[in-house]
Amino acid sequence: MDSEIPPVLRKESSAVTSAPKKSRTWLIVGLAIFGTALLGILGVVGVGSLFVLTAEEQPLSLNDKAAMLTIEDVVLWMEDFAPDKSKESFSKTKYLDGTYDMEYEYEDSSNQAAPYVYCSITLEKKVSDALISYKAYHAGLNIGLASGELEQVERNDLFQWGDASRFCLLQLDGSPTGIVFTSRKGTRVFSVTISGIYFDDSEAIKELLGERLRALERLPAP
Numbered sequence: 001m002d003s004e005i006p007p008v009l010r011k012e013s014s015a016v017t018s019a020p021k022k023s024r025t026w027l028i029v030g031l032a033i034f035g036t037a038l039l040g041i042l043g044v045v046g047v048g049s050l051f052v053l054t055a056e057e058q059p060l061s062l063n064d065k066a067a068m069l070t071i072e073d074v075v076l077w078m079e080d081f082a083p084d085k086s087k088e089s090f091s092k093t094k095y096l097d098g099t100y101d102m103e104y105e106y107e108d109s110s111n112q113a114a115p116y117v118y119c120s121i122t123l124e125k126k127v128s129d130a131l132i133s134y135k136a137y138h139a140g141l142n143i144g145l146a147s148g149e150l151e152q153v154e155r156n157d158l159f160q161w162g163d164a165s166r167f168c169l170l171q172l173d174g175s176p177t178g179i180v181f182t183s184r185k186g187t188r189v190f191s192v193t194i195s196g197i198y199f200d201d202s203e204a205i206k207e208l209l210g211e212r213l214r215a216l217e218r219l220p221a222p
Contacts, residue, residue, distance in 0.1 A: 054096040064092060064102055067215040069119040069192050071106040073208060078115075078197065084108055098222035099124050115196030116178070119212075122189040125222050134164060134184040137191055141180065149173075152180060159205040161185070161213055167205070169198060176200065181209065190216055 060068075068090070071083045087108040094100040102121045108114035120137075124130040145152065152168040159167045162185030170178040170193075178195035190213065199205045 056094050058092045058094050058100075060090050060092050060102060063215070063219060064121075065090065067121060067190075067212055067219055068102065068104045069117070069209065069212045070104055071115070071117050073212070074115055074117055074194060074197060077199075077204070077208070081113055083114065084111070087114070097125060099129070100222065115194060118191075118193040120189075120191045121216065121219075123219060123222050124187045124189070127187055130184050130187045130189050131164075133189045134182065137182050137189065138166065141182075150177070155200070158200065158202050159209070161209070162188075162190075169200060170195065179205075181205075183213075185217070187221060188216055188219070 071085075071088055075081055075083055083106065088104065088106040090102070090104050092100060092102045100123055104117070104119040106115075106117040122130070122133045124133060141152075149172060151171045153171055154166065154168050156165070156167055159165075159181065162183040165181070165183035168180045169176050170180060176198040178193065178198050180191075180193050182191040183189070192209070199208060
């Protein structure tokens, strides 16, 4: 995003904690994200290859980016860390029926202090399709984490949103290392994966995600 990072950063607390970095954490989280993407592709192919052939890459609008959680949101909770913006990427794919997917990723594996941040948004035309996308994300994440090293600890008591949602702490070797949040509201599906810093306080999580979720609701329907 083009906006500058605010100079005043929130101080870390027990509710927001940097997690020890291990090289295999990057690999496991990457495999989990790959699993979700792979399952989504297989689902599309199952419905019809026409969607793949007619998919069109488009630039994100300012409203689109306002709904995406990025490294700029996460860095507000860290001290003495300046992200390398060349390590982030945005994408938007629109399909023949007007539905679309958006993805954001920040990955700087060369910097041990850098968190990993992934966000995806899907807008469907029908609630039933959004429900399928929501369930597919969970299934794909489970496939990606099938190695068993990275564990999802469900903590819906910390945060819930929309018609359905799931909030999990990610743990590696029994220690928290990140979070996964997925939700569906109407025809909108939102997901976030963060590794390298974790949030285990409801107010902190609400502050982290609240503005993005409000922007999500303002996005035009397909």
